[in-house]
Amino acid sequence: MFFWRFCIEQFVADTKQETEEIVQMVVDIEYQQVDVHKLSQDITLLREKLEEFSHLESNSLELEEKVAKLSAQILYLQQERSNI
Helix, strand or coil: CHHHHHHHHHHHHHHHHHHHHHHHHHHHHHHHHHHHHHHHHHHHHHHHHHHHHHHHHHHHHHHHHHHHHHHHHHHHHHHHHHHC
């Protein structure tokens, strides 16, 4: 009788340990899923920022071209004025 009680207690202890390990694995997986979701959000945000930067860079290049044209026109007008 003592032997069976010992076996049952051991089975309960082993089952409890296995259950705790499984619960810990599930918790770890949930944290990983949260991390993956957060990482996905961060990647989306970075893509948006990169797109904004790309537009700013494009606008900057266009402005530089316009400034160069205006500078050339100012120089031309100054030369014309000097010739008068």
